[in-house]
Amino acid sequence: MSEPVLTVEGLRKHFVTTTGVPRRRSVTVRAVEDISFTIGEGEAFGLVGESGCGKSTAARALLRLVEPDAGTVRWRGQDVLAARGAQLKALRRRMQIVFQDPFSSLDPRQTIGAALAEPMRVHSLATGAEARRRAAALLEEVGLPPAALDRYPHEFSGGQRQRIGIARALTVEPELIVADEPVSALDVSVQAQVLLLLQALRRRRGLAFLFVSHDLSVIRWFCDRVAVMYLGRIVEEGPAARVLTQPMHPYARMLRDASPVPDPAQRGVLPRIAGEIPSAANPPPGCPFHPRCPQAMAHCAGSLPRWTALSGGQGGVACHLHG
Template identity: 55%
Template sequence: MSELLRVENLVKHFTSGGGLFGAPRKTVRAVNEVSFTVERGGSMGLVGESGCGKSTVARMLLRLMEPDSGSILFDGIDVRRATTSQMRALRQRIQIVFQDPYASLNPRRTVRQTLEEPLRVHGRGNRRSIADKVASTLSEVGLPVDVLDRYPHEFSGGQRQRIGIARALVLDPDMIIADEPVSALDVSVQAQILQLLSKLRKERGLSFVFVSHDLGVVRQFCDTVSVMYLGRIVESGPTRALLDTPAHPYTRVLKDSSPVPDPQARIRLSKIKGEIPSPTRMPPGCSFNPRCERASDRCRKEMPSLDEIVSGRRVACYFPLSTVSSDGNASAASSGNNV
């Protein structure tokens, strides 16, 4: 597969304080030098705890937030330097599905109005062709055409998410950024939506950036995964190999914290201490060092770079948990939690 998206050294900081009453200014380093690639037709998972910056990354890819620095190349086009007309064209090729399907839909618009609007804005066809496109797209996501004149409050959460997916599909994009698309849904509905996304990916050849905190969902849907902690990617690689044998201590903590659907399973949890540091007062060196039992003086002074330990596997750690072999798998014993 060829490369469709390349993100390099993406940075986004937010400041607060100052102003009239002279409160001290604070800087939140939400995203720090994040880099990854997505192959054409591939799916890249972006995982981490709430507040790690993964949704901020997702929004910057569409310039819903402007990055402070770094580069975003989509099919060879520099997204950050794109003109208004170029961004208009790019937004037809890159669409987003939001976490909360109810909040992302206009309660005053019917399903028909919601799905027709993108086509009208971008001048995609006449009245008849737009109506046909809306009907076929709605059918593609598993909803009957007789719901077109209903409003969002008349649907269940899963149905609303299907409408959100249809809105993303109606312009025939090349890539979908899915920002926690199933986290607000019941488990049974999650499975249905994931099956739908997998079907659409296969039939349409879609590429995905899939933001989630659920490693089980990521294992099922994503080819590769990047793990974020406090704004930085600390490990990346093929999904199954990375989750089976994580090399970074934080990845192991995430894996051990994920529920296992087996009441008889024996899980050996990784040791972790302390609280997540404040994003306005980041510790020197590795940001995970205050919580890591393997931390040394070097970890407390120097920030490790995200280095390749074998083809396709990268980790930002001076003392990784395992030795990774040439097939991308690591030799360390599993913790017993098979996410």
Template identity: 60%
Template sequence: MNPLLQVKHLVKRFESGGGLLGGPKQVVRAVNDVSFDVARGQSLGLVGESGCGKSTVARTLLRLVEPDEGAILFDGIALQDANAAQMRKLRQRIQIVFQDPFASLNPRLTIRQALSEPLRVHGLGSAAQIDARIRRILDEVGLPQTALDRYPHEFSGGQRQRVGIARALVLDPELIVADEPVSALDVSVQAQILQLLERLKKERGLSFVFVSHDLGVIRHFCDEVCVMYLGRIVERGATEQVLDAPLHPYSRVLRDSSPVPDPTARITLNRITGEIPSPTNLPSGCTYHPRCARAQANCQANVPELRELSDGRSAACFYPLVEQ
């Protein structure tokens, strides 16, 4: 069976500088040759430091940000070639949950209006059918019916995120792109939202692209994970394998830097030196080589390809931590 989503050699660049203030234009390579697949019912995590390009990847999947190069295939349909009418139809099948539910909800609309608007735009049912549908969705995400006539500012952060999830579900999508959906919430509320998403994933057979910097969240929710560094995927594989025995030196540093919820655990941190290079002036060869203790001469001259090593695991490294 073909994957539900296929991303092939995705590239997104942004220009900075120039304009009224003058100065030379600079190019930021936010996403640089990214490829991955998402199977039906699978959740894929994108992790990395802030600025690594993971949220840009998420937005290009719905063409909220237009890609410069590469292909995005959803159920065999090339999204980058779809016109406005085709994209409107496809967005019934692909939805997004944003990081900040307060910023992503219109403060002038009640919850009833916010949830019914997508259904009216797509012409999905009469007024009575739309009302019945949004009531059912509210039950599904654990909100009371009394929420319908209230405004976003009347809810807590966790409740607003449930509204955001309800809005994503109301069109019965097949794929949900979740861009840091729990990072703005308290830890206890994070657990509730993750349990909700896990239940919806099983009950509806949903696929997820889940963006997060929290490896604990990724370990709990995602089947596979892609580790990103400066716009590239440096390691990809089953979540437990990547986090328990990383192959790429950067993946190990990222794993070791993540807090462990066990006060008795002893952690040996692998030190990392230097600063993250500027995305407008990337190093030659492997972009991680200025900070990598294992770097050698060819790391400075050549860009390592993301290659499969074993058991479906891939790493973009000439000297992986576990030689295959």
């Protein structure tokens, strides 16, 4: 693996909310709980899991779009969480995000040209005619005509708006793109086009990616390494080819088995993942997956499994079956 550009260690994010009628009480939602991973230069790293597992919160916390409660995030050795002012502004040039909903991430009152020029102006990269020229070039790079500069977001389809979101992320010449479910809101045919665009940009610009998705087929195609999240924790990590073909954690195996295979010869009834994901406000004791695990043992309910590193650069797993 290449030298890490991003190192995340022990990242944690809890939210405190109130619930109950008529008597109100505070509840702590453990959205992200002690996760660690690295991303190498030019590498695509995937975060995968069911909805509500904390993968989007983790992505936003490392960018400080929400402030994490604990842990460290380092960009090429520089502490992201300790950065302030001009230092933080410079770091944010290096790391940009593409959001899931391409419509709500754009200001409906701004033309596309203004939306693309604004980051350049904020980071003192270009203004005026030069910013417009760069914006037009970016639109062409993502497959849109320069005439789109003077139009508004509502005049575009969902796929076109996502291309605009990608162009906006590229305006400040980042080295890492956090792609938060970037194709899940798009039609299947458009998904393929956007994924091909992201892959081409990755190769041409040498971009690293943190790719957040619940779709294993997308992760399998796009990512070099993948981490499987469950209830705020990473339960397995390793090369995508190994994790998605020979998963070691029972939850990763269940996700793999429930993922459709684009081969008519292998069609069959997809297994249903048993049970429902527990509330992050009231996680079960011990291994968080044990209430749904078909291989659960008595001590799974009493102790949290330790992280076990696998030999040969194959990642690791947090499971009592392999501890």
